[in-house]
Amino acid sequence: MMEKWIEINRLKKNVDDFQLGPIDLSFEAGTITAIVGNNGAGKSTLLKVLMRLAVQNDGEIKLFGQLIDSEEEGWKKRIAYLPQTLLGCDSFNGNQLRELVSKWYPTWDQPLFEQLVEMYQIPLSKKYGKLSQGVQQKLNLALTLARDAEILILDEPTAHMDIPSKQMLLDVIVEWMDRGDKLVIISSHQAEDIRKLADYVVVMKEGQLLGKFEKEELTGQYKQYWMEDSLPNEPIPGVIERKNERILVSKCAEETESYLAGKQLKWLRAKNLEIEEIITYMLIGKAS
């Protein structure tokens, strides 16, 4: 097994009347995990607690096998975190921000930073506050990736980006992973990010963890069937929706197929669901 770099045990965090957890979750070196969920599911809160930007009410977090506490902050240099919004930067330009950030990170990779600035055509002499949201996001990314830390945590990195920029980022992250032992956690609402990057998908709903799944564990099991004949009105194992008497959706293809085969019920066609359809079923229990 690959080494566990992040271990979260029985973590709980209350924010006003919202409760996150209890959450048990771990992340291994060499993997990319996408965290998905509805708005307000607690994804950003979880990442903030992980980064010690908020303190949990209960539970523990281990990084690289060590419990983290506020005394010793060496681990911070081993994680690069991209928050959704960066506060207090408005009056600095890109060059000044680079100077501030690069000093903190012994692994700062200037050529990578320049490559990203070039690729995204980021104007470094313009004040951060004067940049569009999309360009701000690109600059944040360049400042985060170039730290070349072992763990990269991205909170909705592409929300404001145009399509080519999103595509380029996928390649950048793939290349970045191939640099060596790395770990990426990405919170995202973009199906493309999940399809092309994620090895694992963490699904969250209303502060609770619904589970961590290997991607093919989901895409291989959720299927829709078009049956040859109308189905009897009895419960069928694995079936989560019947769209009409001949179309059904299963979350456990194996169970459903063995039941159908046993009853000599034939289907004309079966289709695997797309990851966004699967997530929709998990989050709202029905197709959109």
Added chain:
Amino acid sequence: MELPIRLSKESREPIYHQIEEQIKALIAGGQLPAGTSLPSIRVLSKELEISVITTRRAYQNLEYQGFIRTTQGKGTFVAEIEASKKEEVTVSAVYHAIEKAVETALRHDYTLEQIEVVFQEIIASLKKKGGHNNDGKMD
């Protein structure tokens, strides 16, 4: 390089096995000569939209069977393989394709005898046309 791999997510054949078989076929068919550099597990996983766990499994099996080799820090390459092994892959690919066709017919409630008739008809019509296309591919 990008590999011309196409996965059928609907198939009962596991994804890692589909990758394995298609890479073997590319090697046996000469499209990927010995020494060709293969995409990293991460890059191939992105292209095929699958997890590295699945891709790694395919690469490990291919390496174990001697089709590819991985050099630490350099990457993964197509290995030298014997002609007899290439032959084996080709033969098994042909059997596999015909088996799949027969399975399709059986799913449509054809009897084995009926399938044989269809098979004979297809062969006969190909013979009449003066053979098959050059690369022998039907698809």
